[in-house]
Amino acid sequence: MNNSDSAHPTGPSALPDGGREPGPQSTGNGSGSARVGHAAAVLAFNEATKVYPGRRTPAVSNLTLEVPAGEICVLIGPSGSGKTTAMQMVNRLIPMTSGDVTIDGRSIMGLDETELRRGIGYVFQQIGLFPHMTTEDNIGTVPRLLGWSKERIRARARELLELVGLDPDDDLRRYPGEFSGGQRQRIGVARAMAADQPLMLMDEPFGAVDPIARDRLQDDFLRLHEEVPKTVVFVTHDIDEAIKMGHRIAILRDGELVQYDTPDRILAEPANEFVADFVGADRGLKRLRVWRLGDLELEPAPDREPTGLTAPEDMSLRDALSVMLVEGTERLTVVDGDGRPKGALALGAITRLIGPDERAAKA
Amino acid sequence: MTFVIAQAPVIPKFEHASECIRQNKQFCTGWFVDNFDHVFVPRLVEHIKLTAIAVGIGFAIAFTAALVAHSRGWFETPFAVFSAFLYTIPSLAFFQLLVPITGLTVTSAEIALVSYTLLILFRNTLTGLREVPEDARTAARAMGLTKGQILRRVELPLALPAIMAGIRIATVTTISLATVAAFIGVGGLGQPIFNAIQSGFKTQFVAAGLLAVALALVADALLVLLQRQLAPWMRARRA
Numbered sequence: 001m002n003n004s005d006s007a008h009p010t011g012p013s014a015l016p017d018g019g020r021e022p023g024p025q026s027t028g029n030g031s032g033s034a035r036v037g038h039a040a041a042v043l044a045f046n047e048a049t050k051v052y053p054g055r056r057t058p059a060v061s062n063l064t065l066e067v068p069a070g071e072i073c074v075l076i077g078p079s080g081s082g083k084t085t086a087m088q089m090v091n092r093l094i095p096m097t098s099g100d101v102t103i104d105g106r107s108i109m110g111l112d113e114t115e116l117r118r119g120i121g122y123v124f125q126q127i128g129l130f131p132h133m134t135t136e137d138n139i140g141t142v143p144r145l146l147g148w149s150k151e152r153i154r155a156r157a158r159e160l161l162e163l164v165g166l167d168p169d170d171d172l173r174r175y176p177g178e179f180s181g182g183q184r185q186r187i188g189v190a191r192a193m194a195a196d197q198p199l200m201l202m203d204e205p206f207g208a209v210d211p212i213a214r215d216r217l218q219d220d221f222l223r224l225h226e227e228v229p230k231t232v233v234f235v236t237h238d239i240d241e242a243i244k245m246g247h248r249i250a251i252l253r254d255g256e257l258v259q260y261d262t263p264d265r266i267l268a269e270p271a272n273e274f275v276a277d278f279v280g281a282d283r284g285l286k287r288l289r290v291w292r293l294g295d296l297e298l299e300p301a302p303d304r305e306p307t308g309l310t311a312p313e314d315m316s317l318r319d320a321l322s323v324m325l326v327e328g329t330e331r332l333t334v335v336d337g338d339g340r341p342k343g344a345l346a347l348g349a350i351t352r353l354i355g356p357d358e359r360a361a362k363a
Numbered sequence: 364m365t366f367v368i369a370q371a372p373v374i375p376k377f378e379h380a381s382e383c384i385r386q387n388k389q390f391c392t393g394w395f396v397d398n399f400d401h402v403f404v405p406r407l408v409e410h411i412k413l414t415a416i417a418v419g420i421g422f423a424i425a426f427t428a429a430l431v432a433h434s435r436g437w438f439e440t441p442f443a444v445f446s447a448f449l450y451t452i453p454s455l456a457f458f459q460l461l462v463p464i465t466g467l468t469v470t471s472a473e474i475a476l477v478s479y480t481l482l483i484l485f486r487n488t489l490t491g492l493r494e495v496p497e498d499a500r501t502a503a504r505a506m507g508l509t510k511g512q513i514l515r516r517v518e519l520p521l522a523l524p525a526i527m528a529g530i531r532i533a534t535v536t537t538i539s540l541a542t543v544a545a546f547i548g549v550g551g552l553g554q555p556i557f558n559a560i561q562s563g564f565k566t567q568f569v570a571a572g573l574l575a576v577a578l579a580l581v582a583d584a585l586l587v588l589l590q591r592q593l594a595p596w597m598r599a600r601r602a
Contacts, residue, residue, distance in 0.1 A: 093505055117507030128502025132520045132596045142506050175596040191506075201505075 039198035040070040040231045043090065047099035050085050050255075059085045061255040062099065067248070069198075070229035074246035076236055078278075082255040083235045087201050090233060091120045103199060118142050121192030121200035121230070125207040127184050129176040135161065135187055136172045142195040160190035163227070165220055182213040189221065193228065202234045206241070218244055239279055243267070243286055251275055264290045268354070284354045288318035293334045296353070298343025301333060310335045313342055321350055384566070391566040402555060402567070403574060409550035410578065413541045416473055418534050421480030426526075428481075429488035430514075439489065446481035454479070454543045462547055472544035479540055480533040487529025491522030524597060527590040531583055538579040542571075552578070 043066070050060040060082040067073040075083040088094040090101055092113055101108045108116055129138050139160060140153040148156070158168040164186040176184055185205060192200050206214045206221075218241065225232065236242055242249050243263040250260045251271075259271040267287040270276035279286065294313035311320050311332045320332055330347040383391035425446070432439040452460075454475065461471040495518045503513045519526075545553025552575045559568035591598065 091505060093501075114507040114509055117505055119507075120505075122502070122505035124498070124501070124505075126498035126501075128496075128498035128500075128505075130499055130502070130517055130521075131496070132523075132594065134596075141503075141508075145507060145512070177596065 039196055040229055041104045041198035042069045042102075043067040043073075043199060043231055043233065044102045044105075045086070045089075045099070046102065048086070048089055048096055048101055049098045050082070050089060050094060051097045058082075058097070058255050060089070060252075063252075063255075063257055065250055065257060065260050067231055067233065069231055071247040072225060072232040072234055072245055074234045074236060074242040074249045075252060076239065076242045076249060076278075077252035077258075079237065080254070081252040083237075083252050084203055085255075086252065087203060087233050087235050090199070090201055091117050091122060118145055118195065119197055119199070121194075121197040122203075123185075123188050123192045123200065123205045124203040125205060127188040127208075129184055129187060129191070131176050134173050134175060135166075138176065138187060139191045139194045141191065142197075146195055148195075156194060157190075160193060161187075163224060164190045166190075180213075181209045182217060185209060185217060186220075189224070193230065198230060200230045200232045202232060204236055205234070207236070207238075214241075221245070240286070243290060251278060285318065287354055288321060288350070289316050291317040291353070293317065293320055293332075293345060294336075294342070296345065296349065298334055298345055299349070301341035301343050307341075308333055310339075310341075311345070312337070317350060317353075320345060321347075387563065387565055389565050390569045394566050395570050403552075403570065406550060406552050406554055406571070407574060407578065409554075410538070410541055410552045410575070413469070413472060413476065413544060413549070413551050414534065414537045414582070417476035417537045417541070418480055418530065420473065421477045421533060421537075422484055422530065424477070425481050425484035425529075426488055429485050429492065432485075432489055433492045433518075442485060443482075446478075446485055449478035450482045452478070454540055455546060458544060458547045467547050467549070469549050471547055472541070472549045476537050476540060476544065480537060483532050483536070484526075484529045487525050487532075488522065491525025491529075492518050494525065495521045520594070523594050524590065527586060527593070531586045534582050534586060535579045538575060538582060542575055 045063045045065050048060060048063045049058050051058045063082075063086055065073075075086055077083050085094055089096050090103075090108065092108060096109075103119075130141070133141075136154060136157045139157040140148075143153045143156060154172075157172060161168040161171060166183060166186055171179075171183075176187070179187065185208075188205070192202075206217045209217060222245065234242075234245055236245070246263055248260060249263055249266050251258045251266070251274075253274055259266055259275050261269075264287060266275065267279055267283045267290065270279060270283070276283070292313065293311055293315050296317070309323065309327055309329055309332050311323060311334055313334050313336050324330060324332065324347055332345045334342045334345055336342050381391065381393055384394055428438070428442045432442060457475040457478070458471060461474055465471040465474065499517055499521065500513060503517045508516065541551050542553035542556055545551055545557050552571045555567050555571040559565070559571065
């Protein structure tokens, strides 16, 4: 997303139009329209520090990092690393001890606490849907606080429900108790976007659902984010989830920021032993998942018509390698969405990409 | 029928009475039906008033106290001890104790009846508020609801089933206790019971007792219906 990274894939989500700049746009907030807006904010931590009373060591220590508008920033680290504390300082669920956090350049300390929170979507593992409210009323919580009309709230709730893959006709009048865990989490996400908040905080949002449902929720959220690119702070302890969801990953340890970079660079160049351990010995393979065939500089296609084995350009490098190993071939023809050859991928290109040569060249 | 049932004691004139009345059987339906309007209806109305006022005032006090205890934890123990103490006073003694102070009045009866409702209403309301799921509260806070908004829009609606359960118990208990209030002459269904105890007229005794039971059952059923209206989400969850 950022220019400095333009030579590399920007993230595991590998947005098809990966170079798009999801900058701040009109919010639609005061416009009276119920269209899902595209507001996104720049979030910056500035030496933000939290010391809990009675503790000598800070839970978060001089955290400084910036999340560009419209990007997903994953905070990750072992338990006790301060990732949730860091996230909750943003909406002041946890008050900062020193330092500052700014949203679009404005300090969060200068805002009324409730006003600040109404402008930030919040999704957490336990979801916290209100059991006594229908889906519509749950989603409409913040809009109602902001004084939206009933019609506008309903239109908005319908639109959001559709966006998160639920049935607006039927599910709007149901109560949370009638939904599965995954469905509830979708409603939670819709609720966090209801007032077109330019910033979303997500605290292990998919941690409580089973692996298959989690995978779908992740995919759907990435698709949703592509449509509505909010700035997102996403806390997880699962490195695979971090690599999949994050445009950038911030690795924390004992309240200190150890490395803040794109998933690809964290996997390629872990800042130290701790990060290397944390991302795992299979970081080379993990990196393959970050890359899509279309992101690579391919060899020119030998023919105008596809020959031999073909692979779609949105296939991950990991899957492509798997195909090669299974089929016993060292070449694949990469084709675009219409089946036309875009180029060829050789096994050697993969090893060059993740091997030490490339790293040496970069360094 | 020609009985003139004025004030107590109600002893039917035997020469005009049916066989059932003459033998003072357990329950004479004919007499009950004939005398329902002027013997029992006024007492029933008095009884409902006694109960409604007691539960209404009791709820107002207990609810306020529970809200205070919810935000200031230290208040729980003193109020709980106080209301438990009131609850332990024997009812007959309680009514009698109040007579020198407030006389043979409805006020005396209500003071005692209200006192008995406090413990259950206070406990249930406070428990209901405390058992609101923490994540609902966190979500509300994170979305920028103020303390008052969290109380009104999240905590109280979610505490409603517990509060209603308290009101149901308090209502049924009060209906039962209010019969004792007739001891200090404030009417209600206790009046015909006391009269029948003195006169030995069984039908009146049984009828008044049954009416009190029926009133309790009906009141309870109505409160259940009210709760369903107020908390439709409880049913949805079970579905």
